Amino acid sequence: MEMRKIDPKTTPTRDFHQYLLGAVAPRPIAFVSTVDENGNPNLAPYSFFNAFSSNPPILVFSSNRRVVDNTTKDTLANVQATKEVVVNVVNYNIVRQMAVTSVQFDSDISEFEKAGLTPIPSDLVKPFRVKESPAQMECVVKEILTLGEHGGAGHLIICEVVRMHIDESVLDERNRINPHKIDLMGRMGRAYYSRASGDAIYTIVQEVTQLTIGFDQLPASIKNSAVLTGNNLGQLAGLKKVPNKEEVLALKEVKEIQALLDSENAQNALHTYAKEILDADDSKRAEAARIVWLSEYI
């Protein structure tokens, strides 16, 4: 792996900005609704955004000084004047309409109208919610931290969520959001977005409170396997315990396994069979582990 060294101080901001956008991704999108002092609505997407705390419930987004001409945006002026925002999330169904609002329309133009989205009143703050968004968070702005004075400088706009609205149809039977149903879009570098549903979703079940065996307890023959990938080894390292030797040896009585043991390179054959199980179904990790460990006893 040949690495390129990049020094932010000697790299043009425009180029460094692109490196950052490409490397820190996928970024969630805040579709931020504000109003000015006269109640005129504004709507714009921001991907320098995330949740940062659940108690208190804190969202932070940054409205940056433009790299091109060092001007600031309507959203920032509105936030400074009124201290209220609604953060709406962006899913696949509205991403093209969202893109229309990234155009620099004049301040008196309503982006809701330009994008064909429906403003609906909030419960506790003045800015409108986007009716078509599957999750809308009404927020009060607690603090604005200015990060610099030049083009590309951000402002951390620290928001406390005072009310959340979630489309019932994206929740599962346990009242948790289902990623396939909410179908969110993430922002990447350049003109790229990523859709976070369907085949793009991976499930990784990892015990966090119980200790796991770790790479250091994997035998060398397994760590140096010609077949198993780093991800497969990660799955094995995440096991709660090393497979029981008797259970491992009992596999020698299984017909399918005997065929593998009889093959020319029995270790690779066992690892290949175990890899198929690991790649297809993480919940069969313990079963796969016994097959892998059998290569220690041949």
Place this chain on the structure above:
Amino acid sequence: MEMRKIDPKTTPTRDFHQYLLGAVAPRPIAFVSTVDENGNPNLAPYSFFNAFSSNPPILVFSSNRRVVDNTTKDTLANVQATKEVVVNVVNYNIVRQMAVTSVQFDSDISEFEKAGLTPIPSDLVKPFRVKESPAQMECVVKEILTLGEHGGAGHLIICEVVRMHIDESVLDERNRINPHKIDLMGRMGRAYYSRASGDAIYTIVQEVTQLTIGFDQLPASIKNSAVLTGNNLGQLAGLKKVPNKEEVLALKEVKEIQALLDSENAQNALHTYAKEILDADDSKRAEAARIVWLSEYI
């Protein structure tokens, strides 16, 4: 769309945390490397994380008080003591190994060893880089903002990037990061991750400096089309100008179009044909628009 109202003050933190994790997604992952005062390394993943400014280059991540027992994490203690971190990004190849580091190992255990990842020295700071990560950012911590005192409370750890390292093989010929090559993982709610490459990537080209026509300039017959989706209308609203009437009418001489005009519901036939073009290739937006607008003249 039936919406569920959620009041953070009266919702158990555990449940609100899950709503937040499901709605604010996909989140980029900071694989944060730190050392304690004695130089012992620590490595842990954080998804309350993003870039917030490119000049100065600022990353922010939050090490939260645990919801379960209100304890804080080794990373936070190390950051407070040494004020340096390396933020490594997480791609598909190392996500399982990353998952192993989310286990609560004792402070004297090296997560590098447990996860089978290779610590390599940084240029300007003490914490190690993760050799297997395709982008590594050496940072100095500028400020730590405490957001609360209870379980679930975050700390904004505001970091300035002093050096970035990018794997040459993820860059394209224009020195921009290619999302398919870097193959990043995003964090969703519960045990879900999303892979941001391949078919999950969408390209949306939207002029931001030139004004676009907007939904309000779409004729009612188009806005109310039984065929075109909100995304299709967003593509049309993002055009720089309304299609020229003469060019639209000239389509009547095209054989393929004549067949559509002769069909029972000519408007739907035209819209269906245009929709196929819009869905397949955004760069043919202007061509599709002329076909859509023809429905105004039949």
